[in-house]
Amino acid sequence: MRLLSDLEVGECGVLVALDLPPGVQNHLMYMGFVPHAQVCALHRAPAGDPTVYSVDGIEIALRRETARAIRVEDLTVEAIFESELAEVI
Amino acid sequence: MGDCCTTPVLTPPPSWRASADSLSTIALIGPPNSGKSTLFNRLTGLRQKVANYPGVTVEQRMGRMAGIDRDDLVLIDLPGIYSLDPFSEDARVSISVLKGQMPGTPKPDAVLLVLDSLHLTRQLMLAAPVLSLGLPTLVILNMTDLMEARGGVVDPLRLAQELGAPVALVSATKGTGLDAIKLFLNRHRGTPQHDELPFMLPVLGNAMSTHLWAAQVSLKTGYRAPLSAENSRKVDAVLLHRVWGPLLFLVVVFGVFEVVFSVGQPLSDGLGDLLAKFGSWGTGYLPDGWIRSLVLDGAWKGVTSVLVFLPQILLLFLFIGVLEDSGYLARAALIADRVMRTIGLNGKAFIPLLSAYACAVPAIMATRTIENKRDRMATILVTPFMTCSARLPVYMLLIAAFIPNTFFVGGLIGLRTIVMLSLYVLGFWAAMTTAWLLKSSILKSNDAPFILELPQYRMPTIRSLGLRLVDRGRVFLKQAGTVILCVTLALWVLAHFPLNKGHAPELAESVIGRLGHFIEPAIAPLGFNWKIGIGLITSVLAREVMVGTMGTLYGADPETQTQTLQTALHHDLPLGGAVALMVFFAFAMQCTSTMAVVRRETNGWKWPAIQFAYMLVLAYSAAFVTNWVVTAIWG
Secondary structure: OOOOHHHHOOEEEEEEEEOOOOOHHHHHOOOOOOOOOEEEEEEEOOOOEHHHHEEEEEEEEOHHHHHOOOOEOOOHHHHHHHHHHHHHH | HHHHHHHHOOOOOOOOOOOOOOOEEEEEEEOOOOHHHHHHHHHHHEEEEEEEEOOOOEEEEEEEEEEHEEEEEEEOOOOOOOOOOOOOHHHHHHHHHHHOOOOOOOOOEEEEEEEHHHHHHHHHHHHHHHOOOOOOEEEEEEHHHHHHOOOOEHHHHHHHHHHOOOOEOOOOOOOHHHHHHHHHHHOOOOOOHHHHOOOOOOOOHHHHHHHHHHHHHHOOOOOOOOOOHHHHHHHHHHHOOOOOHHHHHHHHHHHHHHHHHHHHHHHHHHHHHHHHHHHHHHHHHOOOOOOOOHHHHHHHHHHHHHHHHHHHHHHHHHHHHHHHHHHHHHHHHHHHHHHHHHOOOOHHHHHHHOOOOOOOHHHHHHHHHHHHHHHHEEEEEHHHHHHOOOHHHHHHHHHHHHHHOOEOOOOOHHHHHHHHHHHHHHHHHHHEEEEHHHHHHOOOOOOOOOOEEEOOOOOOOHHHHHHHHHHHHHHHHHHHHHHHHHHHHHHHHHHHOOOOOOOOOOHHHHHOOOOOHHHHHHHHHHHOHHHHHHHHOOOOEOOOHHHHHHHHHHHOOOOOOOOOHHHHHHOOOOOHHHHHOOOOOHHOOOOOHHHHHHHHHHHHOOOHHHHHHHHHHHHHHHHHHHHHHHHHOOO
């Protein structure tokens, strides 16, 4: 288990859970940060923070403090399978 | 996560009615970046009205649907939202409007729901709560041309079946598929059809179940998301680069100003010459005497001295529009986030601050994207410090009159450009410092999370840029034709009364002269004379009124009548006073429109009053120090 903030630029992970206040959490989920979603770190802002993540085809910038409250797991074959299974269900 | 199968059957909400026999109000709703504004412009054309919903900071955009020949219908553009989750003010407003609970806004008879077909699965999450309201709804899949070009697939018939609502494929940028909207509106003469209500909707208010429902619907309808555009990422690899990113950012900002001044100045001069010729040609038909003087020296000179700045102001709005429509402004917010954090704000506050270079009024309206209330308040309070386009005429006039046109570094940098840029930096610095003071005292708050969607880069359309310019040009011309015309006429009258043995008095003996001399002691320490004092009073209405006032006052004075305004000012004002005047304008809040918008956004006179007083004290002190320093060194 890792944190979203740990992803290096170019790395991807599968979202496991969000540990944020309900309002923020819902907002992020409506933007596509749902469990089993594949999230990739794309760019960091020139100052090193915030970071741009791609999720569900769009790009969203989050500060490190927010990304630290989102748990992800490595992009393994099983994780990809589960993520696609979740889509089908 | 199996709760997707427990989705209840929804009955129509009680507010639902089947009475109205004809449509009149249509609501347009969709997530941010779904191309909603482009579609709104398509459907309404030039006939738009922008206002604010009462009591909240959410902008209300309305227009008659002339774009599809339905002038009888009013289209309401609701704010771009991801969900009807009442977390954000935008969503709360959207719900009230859709339910007909917003005072002053009629309940919509039908809904146009715009979804970006490139990201349909996620966008469908908004469809669930909107459809469950039970209003006749047309689901519009936008950007279908792009989706198909990139290999995406969707079955509109299956989707319509799943949603229980008609689906139209549209490209708002190209204007294709609008016939389907027309058809929908013609067919629905306000009689909602029971059997069209969706029958399978998820539990509302739960993001996870809504997501699963959306995923299921998109799967059943054979939706295949198109390949994501790699172009935006490639561009971002450069524009967000550690070194090139900030560098290009600075180049963009400086480039904008350079073009505004170097291209705008000749245009302004040309327009000025043209207007002056037109004025003397027109008044040649008037009898010599006080009528000609009133029309030419009073009204025409005052109004045209402000009108000549139209090219520069339009250029500035054009560039801000290009930056915003292309998607670069969101990147700028991202780059600026680190700096904004040090003063206690986040990158989103940067967008209104940058737009405030054009005008503080739309900028203050743009602060509504900032979720945290205290952050938004701080941004509203500092925005008028940013050098808006109304300060340009004043700066241009004073710089042209007092700053020698010398160049350094082999002709690359002019002294006038340096002075102008310093004034911009001064305003920016005042905004930053004030924000920091506010955020570390009365508006202290916990850091709100910074969540910013980066839209794909898009080519700004001439249509939407044109609409912006027409809109802003209209506001500026209206100002010149009403406020400035009235002020200059009143000034001319006050400058020619009371009559002295049937003749106009010396300017110093006129009503306006006496008033000016009365307030002179208060402004003398700043190096200002009484004419400037009159200008300071009239420019409380709007900054550019200052230039019109100077035009009228020096035009009414026989000693300076034959000189250009620049020469007249140069002989009448010491250098210290001139520089102090620029500094005064950098800080002071001289704009009734801004005060009105701040009052509306903060729901009361308290904040605009504090803001006005603070900015006035700062302007006075800074002008005092400037006059003293400049006089001591160069005086």
